[in-house]
Amino acid sequence: MLPELTSILYQFGTNAAFLLLSALGLIVILGMMNIINLAHGEFMMLGAYAASFVVHRGMPFPLAVIMAFFATALFGIVLERLVIRRFYGRELGALVTTWGISLILAQGALLLFGPYMPPIPIPGGAVSVGVFSFSVYWLILIGISVVLVAGLALVYRATRFGLQARATMQNPIIARSLGIRTGQIYMLTFGLGAGLAGLSGALLAPTTSIAPYMGQQFVAPAFITVVVGGGANVIAGAVGSSAFLSLIETPVSLTLGTFYGTMALLVMALMVIRVLPAGISSLGARLRPIVAR
Amino acid sequence: MILEVNDLRSGYATGDVLQGVSLALEGPGIVGVIGRNGMGKTTLMRTIIGLLPARHGTIRLRGEDVTRLRAEDRARSGVGYVPQGRGMFAGMSVLDNLRTGLFINDGRREAQFDLVYGYFPFLRQRAKQLAGTLSGGQQEMLALARALIGGPDLLLLDEPSDGVQPSIIDEIGDFLTNLVYAQGVAVLIVEQNVDLIRRVVDRAHVLEKGRIVATLAGETIRDGELLAEHLAI
Numbered sequence: 360m361l362p363e364l365t366s367i368l369y370q371f372g373t374n375a376a377f378l379l380l381s382a383l384g385l386i387v388i389l390g391m392m393n394i395i396n397l398a399h400g401e402f403m404m405l406g407a408y409a410a411s412f413v414v415h416r417g418m419p420f421p422l423a424v425i426m427a428f429f430a431t432a433l434f435g436i437v438l439e440r441l442v443i444r445r446f447y448g449r450e451l452g453a454l455v456t457t458w459g460i461s462l463i464l465a466q467g468a469l470l471l472f473g474p475y476m477p478p479i480p481i482p483g484g485a486v487s488v489g490v491f492s493f494s495v496y497w498l499i500l501i502g503i504s505v506v507l508v509a510g511l512a513l514v515y516r517a518t519r520f521g522l523q524a525r526a527t528m529q530n531p532i533i534a535r536s537l538g539i540r541t542g543q544i545y546m547l548t549f550g551l552g553a554g555l556a557g558l559s560g561a562l563l564a565p566t567t568s569i570a571p572y573m574g575q576q577f578v579a580p581a582f583i584t585v586v587v588g589g590g591a592n593v594i595a596g597a598v599g600s601s602a603f604l605s606l607i608e609t610p611v612s613l614t615l616g617t618f619y620g621t622m623a624l625l626v627m628a629l630m631v632i633r634v635l636p637a638g639i640s641s642l643g644a645r646l647r648p649i650v651a652r
Numbered sequence: 653m654i655l656e657v658n659d660l661r662s663g664y665a666t667g668d669v670l671q672g673v674s675l676a677l678e679g680p681g682i683v684g685v686i687g688r689n690g691m692g693k694t695t696l697m698r699t700i701i702g703l704l705p706a707r708h709g710t711i712r713l714r715g716e717d718v719t720r721l722r723a724e725d726r727a728r729s730g731v732g733y734v735p736q737g738r739g740m741f742a743g744m745s746v747l748d749n750l751r752t753g754l755f756i757n758d759g760r761r762e763a764q765f766d767l768v769y770g771y772f773p774f775l776r777q778r779a780k781q782l783a784g785t786l787s788g789g790q791q792e793m794l795a796l797a798r799a800l801i802g803g804p805d806l807l808l809l810d811e812p813s814d815g816v817q818p819s820i821i822d823e824i825g826d827f828l829t830n831l832v833y834a835q836g837v838a839v840l841i842v843e844q845n846v847d848l849i850r851r852v853v854d855r856a857h858v859l860e861k862g863r864i865v866a867t868l869a870g871e872t873i874r875d876g877e878l879l880a881e882h883l884a885i
């Protein structure tokens with residue numbers, strides 16, 4: 360019984376961690392700047408490329424992951440200064456622009472590096488409980504997602520940047536009139552979102568093949584997680600939605616296979632959006648008055 | 653000279669609202685801007701803080717020309733702005749709202765938490781409450797405290813009595829007179845409430861169709877009927 364339970368928990372954890380890692384960078388940019396970043400998958404690809412590039416030149420994988428964060432963050436900041444900032448307040452413009460950027464990045468990667476980058480072997484081995492064996496690396500990824508979410512919540516709750524970013528998100532005009540340099544906040548937020556996408560791309564790189572269009576596989580789950588999570592509290596929403604979605608996906612995948620697991624994910628996402636158009640995080644706001652009564 | 657506005661013009665896509673406004677705040681004290689609805693009072697305040705660009709004329713803070721400076725940089729040079737309608741960050745706590753005022757003056761002064769808690773003790777008790785759940789009067793006081801906490805030299809207040817019950821308007825009036833006396837702050841206040849104007853201002857400029865058409869001071873400002881005339885439709 361215990362091994363089975365561990366196995367189910369492990370599956371649940373890996374599914375949730377995959378959704379969360381895929382979505383984090385997207386969530387920061389969407390939640391804080393109201394920009395739908397269609398280049399999110401390509402930012403993840405950049406992170407994976409950066410990691411693969413340095414790992415095969417002798418850098419230890421953990422360092423490569425950190426380097427991938429800073430490299431994509433820097434790339435995001437440059438992109439924000441040159442292009443994105445011209446489209447604030449014009450959501451459709453930003454959408455088309457990031458789509459264009461995604462095409463350029465994927466094509467550029469293909470031209471520069473060819474159809475494949477050398478893969479990164481999965482670090483760590485496996486542990487077994489009963490007849491089941493679990494990948495140590497996925498266990499680490501589950502831990503890292505927890506740390507990332509906690510760290511992000513801390514940054515937004517407890518730092519000067521977080522305070523300014525929340526104020527900017529609520530009302531940029533009032534924020535400016537109080538001396539908050541919203542331009543810098545947007546730049547850093549976009550950099551943070553891009554950096555997180557790159558970090559996730561590097562972290563997930565060993566689990567997949569590293570190719571120009573690898574970003575695609577993360578984009579759909581990322582958007583589903585974000586939409587189901589909603590915007591009332593983006594970080595809590597993402598945690599809630601990735602937990603909820605994997606709660607549905609896991610048993611279906613285990614019994615019927617991964618294809619039906621993904622189908623279940625999509626169907627659940629549609630149902631949640633139908634019932635709670637503002638996402639899971641709006642539950643908090645809805646419940647508060649009821650609890651207070 | 654704390655604030656000097658000279659021949660200011662600004663407005664919207666529909667045309668100029670301000671048609672050449674000049675005024676000055678020499679030092680600590682309270683100067684009023686009064687006028688009927690739609691005369692350009694809010695436009696004037698937004699142009700002084702920098703949320704609307706000046707199309708003509710100059711704005712000087714302590715002698716320095718800030719006409720081309722962005723709003724955030726003007727605020728950082730020591731201007732606290734309380735917009736009409738209060739501009740709360742409704743989804744943030746009372747304490748976080750206060751903290752967003754700390755960048756005024758670019759952190760050159762200590763955060764004046766004790767000062768604002770002294771004036772408005774409820775802010776300490778309700779520190780964790782969401783600002784959007786406060787009453788209108790409490791929100792106004794939070795907006796005043798937020799503009800004050802960073803230690804500005806100049807406060808720009810746009811109709812602080814708007815949507816506030818009379819007893820709290822009196823409280824705000826006492827707060828303002830005390831503030832000028834104790835802290836040496838200069839205040840430019842837009843108001844339509846006759847009682848509040850009579851209580852607090854040293855002089856008042858009457859704004860009509862984007863121009864200053866009269867300035868009331870001394871005896872005339874205590875004359876409620878004259879004031880009401882300038883505010884009536």
Ligand SMILES: Nc1ncnc2c1ncn2[C@@H]1O[C@H](COP(=O)(O)OP(=O)(O)OP(=O)(O)O)[C@@H](O)[C@H]1O
Nearest residue numbers: 664665666669688689690691692693694695696736
């Ligand atoms: N965003 C805007 N776009 C176009 N016109 C505007 C805008 N805001 C205000 N106006 C116009 O500019 C004029 C002055 O408006 P303003 O808000 O400065 O008046 P006010 O004196 O503050 O009025 P109130 O007492 O109602 O607050 C009005 O005719 C108003 O309709």
Ligand SMILES: [Mg+2]
Nearest residue numbers: 693694695736
């Ligand atoms: Mg107004």
